Amino acid sequence: MRQDSEQSRARTSGLVVKGVGEELLVYDLARHRAHSLNRVAAAVWRACDGTRGVAALGQAASRESGQAVPAEAVRYALQSLGRAQLLEGPVEEGGLTRREVMARLGTAAAVALPLVTTIIAPTAAQAQSPPPCLKENEGVCATAAQCCANGCGGANCVCVFSKDRFRCVRPTIGDPKQ
Amino acid sequence: MQHVTTHRTGGIIAQVLAGAWRTGGPPLEVEPEDLQRVAPLLHQTGTGALVWWRVRGTALADTETGDGFHQAYRLHTLEAEIHALRLNDVLCRLDAAGIDALLIKGWAIARRYPEVGLRPYTDLDLIIRPGQGEAAQGALAVPLALEGPVDVHDGPSRVDALGFEQLAERSEAVSLGDRLVRILGAEDHLRLLALHALRHGVFRPIWLIDLAVCVEGRSSGFDWERCLGPVPRQREWVIDAIALAARLLGAHVEDTPAAGRAGTLPDWLIRAVLRNWARGTGTSHLEPVFDALLARLRSPRLAWAEARRRWDRPIEATLEVGGPFNHLPRWPFQMVAVARRTPEWREALRRPTAPRWRDPGARQTAPC
Numbered sequence: 001m002r003q004d005s006e007q008s009r010a011r012t013s014g015l016v017v018k019g020v021g022e023e024l025l026v027y028d029l030a031r032h033r034a035h036s037l038n039r040v041a042a043a044v045w046r047a048c049d050g051t052r053g054v055a056a057l058g059q060a061a062s063r064e065s066g067q068a069v070p071a072e073a074v075r076y077a078l079q080s081l082g083r084a085q086l087l088e089g090p091v092e093e094g095g096l097t098r099r100e101v102m103a104r105l106g107t108a109a110a111v112a113l114p115l116v117t118t119i120i121a122p123t124a125a126q127a128q129s130p131p132p133c134l135k136e137n138e139g140v141c142a143t144a145a146q147c148c149a150n151g152c153g154g155a156n157c158v159c160v161f162s163k164d165r166f167r168c169v170r171p172t173i174g175d176p177k178q
Numbered sequence: 179m180q181h182v183t184t185h186r187t188g189g190i191i192a193q194v195l196a197g198a199w200r201t202g203g204p205p206l207e208v209e210p211e212d213l214q215r216v217a218p219l220l221h222q223t224g225t226g227a228l229v230w231w232r233v234r235g236t237a238l239a240d241t242e243t244g245d246g247f248h249q250a251y252r253l254h255t256l257e258a259e260i261h262a263l264r265l266n267d268v269l270c271r272l273d274a275a276g277i278d279a280l281l282i283k284g285w286a287i288a289r290r291y292p293e294v295g296l297r298p299y300t301d302l303d304l305i306i307r308p309g310q311g312e313a314a315q316g317a318l319a320v321p322l323a324l325e326g327p328v329d330v331h332d333g334p335s336r337v338d339a340l341g342f343e344q345l346a347e348r349s350e351a352v353s354l355g356d357r358l359v360r361i362l363g364a365e366d367h368l369r370l371l372a373l374h375a376l377r378h379g380v381f382r383p384i385w386l387i388d389l390a391v392c393v394e395g396r397s398s399g400f401d402w403e404r405c406l407g408p409v410p411r412q413r414e415w416v417i418d419a420i421a422l423a424a425r426l427l428g429a430h431v432e433d434t435p436a437a438g439r440a441g442t443l444p445d446w447l448i449r450a451v452l453r454n455w456a457r458g459t460g461t462s463h464l465e466p467v468f469d470a471l472l473a474r475l476r477s478p479r480l481a482w483a484e485a486r487r488r489w490d491r492p493i494e495a496t497l498e499v500g501g502p503f504n505h506l507p508r509w510p511f512q513m514v515a516v517a518r519r520t521p522e523w524r525e526a527l528r529r530p531t532a533p534r535w536r537d538p539g540a541r542q543t544a545p546c
Contacts, residue, residue: 016259020252027256029324034256119252 008057008078009050009088025119026086034119035084039065041114044077045086054078069112076101077114084116188452190216195383196428198228199391201292206232214243219458223382224298226250231296255295261285262294264324265302266357272306275317279304279330279360280349282337282370286361287388289352290395297384301327307342308333338370339409348404365405368392372419373412379493380422380451381460389420390429393436402435411500418443418503422451444505450492489516 016027024042026035037045040061047060054074061069061077069077076096081087098113105112190212197203213233220226230239230247238244265285272279281304288297306314311332318328333342348363362370371392375385406413421439423429425448431437454460470488474481492508495515 016256016263018255018259020255023252025252025256027260029260034253036252119249119256 007050007052008048008081010045010048010081011086011088015086026084028085031085033084035086036115036117036119037081038113038115038117040067040069040073040112041077041080041116044069044074044114045081048078048081048087050088067112069114070105072096072101072104073112073114077116080114080116084118086116184453184456185449187216187219187456188454191219191383191455192426192452194220194229194232195225195387196426198225198232198427199291199296199387200394203232206236206238210238210241210243213238214241217243217246219455221246221250222458223455224254224384225387227254227296227298228384228387231292251295254298255293257298258285258288258295260324261299261302261326262354264322264326265354265359267322267324268302268304268318268328269354269357269359271317272304272314275313277310277314277317278307278342278346279314280306280334280342280345281359281361282367283374285354285359286367287371287391290391297388301329303329303331305331305334305337305342305345307346308335337374338366339407339412340366363404364392364396365401368396368405368420369407369412369416372416373497376415376419376493376497379454379460379491380419381454381457383427383455386419386423386427386429386451389423390427393420393423393434394430406435411502414502415497418447422447426451444503446492446505446508447503450490453490491515 014028014030016029018025019042022039024037024045026037027033028035043061043065044057046064047057052060054071057078058069058071058074061074076098078087079096102113190208193208194206194213194216213229217226220229226247227250230244230251233239233244233247239248262285265281269279269281281302283303284299284301285294288294288299291297304314309332311330314330314332318330322328331337334340334345338345345362345366346360348366349360350363351358351360353359361367368389371385371388375382375389378385380386406416417436417439420429420431420434420436421443424431424436424440425443431440470484471481474484489512492512495508495511496503498515498518499511501511
């Protein structure tokens with residue numbers, strides 16, 4: 001449980017961040033998870049410099065997003081960002097649900113609700129993303145049987161033949177060799 | 179009946195992707211249930227982001243299928259960022275080892291799309307000066323910070339008829355952040371992409387879209403003679419591949435050598451491509467046919483299905499035999515192609531121990 005005296009700080013290392021339109025896409029290189037932050041959630045996240053409390057975060061996020069970000073929305077954002085492991089330190093363990101936040105905020109919630117969505121690959125075969133599952137000295141084999149017998153490095157890994165050798169790879173969107 | 183269904187599925191894919199690479203392309207006119215039906219194939223072959231590009235702002239975007247394409251777009255966009263970091267790492271290492279490298283496919287073509295994330299790719303393909311393969315292997319022996327497949331071609335002989343020096347001389351340097359990346363000249367790259375697509379039976383629609391992007395985005399000084407290359411049969415193949423992009427995806431090829439060819443392409447070729455699109459997979463990246471059949475010996479049904487699948491590759495067979503894409507039947511080419519693979523079968527029977535792509539004793543530090 002985060003203490004009141006602790007202020008939230010956005011994680012900066014091990015992430016790839018890309019702004020697309022009004023959303024911010026974040027890829028966690030350590031956990032291989034991708035997240036989409038809407039404008040309000042992104043504004044709160046960017047404002048998390050380790051010095052601001054909830055009220056100050058709300059003000060900073062309001063300035064950046066151009067819309068009022070009430071304290072309830074900030075708390076919900078911190079909870080969501082924490083669960084997505086995009087904040088440093090312990091995770092905010094509040095039990096706010098989206099429905100509760102919307103009820104408390106009233107009609108303004110529709111525009112001010114911060115959303116952090118984990119991006120799921122569209123089909124099961126398209127696992128989370130790189131890295132491919134080449135294993136040191138085991139990712140390349142003489143035969144498919146040998147390659148796959150070694151486990152190919154984990155879930156969703158497949159053995160493919162490419163350029164005169166077999167390899168264990170984890171397909172991203174689509175097969176290897178695009 | 180199976181054939182009709184397969185053909186129709188491929189046709190829907192063609193319809194969905196026609197002009198998808200253009201900003202402000204024509205509105206997509208396809209039934210939602212048809213789009214839903216082909217969605218897994220589109221995702222599987224790496225065109226999900228492009229479809230999102232086409233359906234965003236339409237009623238289809240708000241459907242569950244549309245949301246899947248949106249997710250693909252987001253993932254591909256992030257993957258493009260990760261690939262750029264990985265590419266930077268790889269080039270930095272090769273630079274430090276004094277290795278000249280030319281980047282092909284992947285990022286080199288993705289950068290020509292309206293957004294780099296619209297064109298996903300998995301591995302980094304580099305052509306290096308012949309004889310530098312061992313040095314490159316050493317430079318890449320330490321695992322990359324962001325792991326991923328790197329295909330290093332020791333010289334261009336496997337992918338093009340021209341030599342490294344010629345390709346390097348005509349290459350161009352483009353920026354990737356603070357780094358300059360050497361990529362093939364536009365003419366050489368288009369030829370390489372066209373031949374690569376045919377070599378793999380054009381089973382990914384994205385490969386024809388690559389050709390469309392290159393042709394429609396070519397500069398006014400584009401040299402077609404240079405593009406088609408010195409080998410007569412390859413010249414025909416490049417033209418035919420571009421004509422396929424025009425015929426199936428509506429690529430604008432007016433004022434190109436392929437202008438008159440789109441309407442005269444043989445039916446078997448069109449059907450073969452649509453069939454491959456409906457399958458969503460090719461055979462070129464799979465285990466060799468001998469290993470595949472051996473693994474299925476206990477199930478004659480599976481072995482027969484595998485054998486049929488491996489037989490049905492008329493495009494690859496035509497290239498392997500060096501034939502033309504004309505109206506003659508393909509089975510003689512397929513027969514010759516199978517016969518030519520006999521040495522591979524023998525090789526499979528006496529394949530040595532596993533090749534190593536990483537030397538476990540390699541130095542444990544990397545310069546980048």
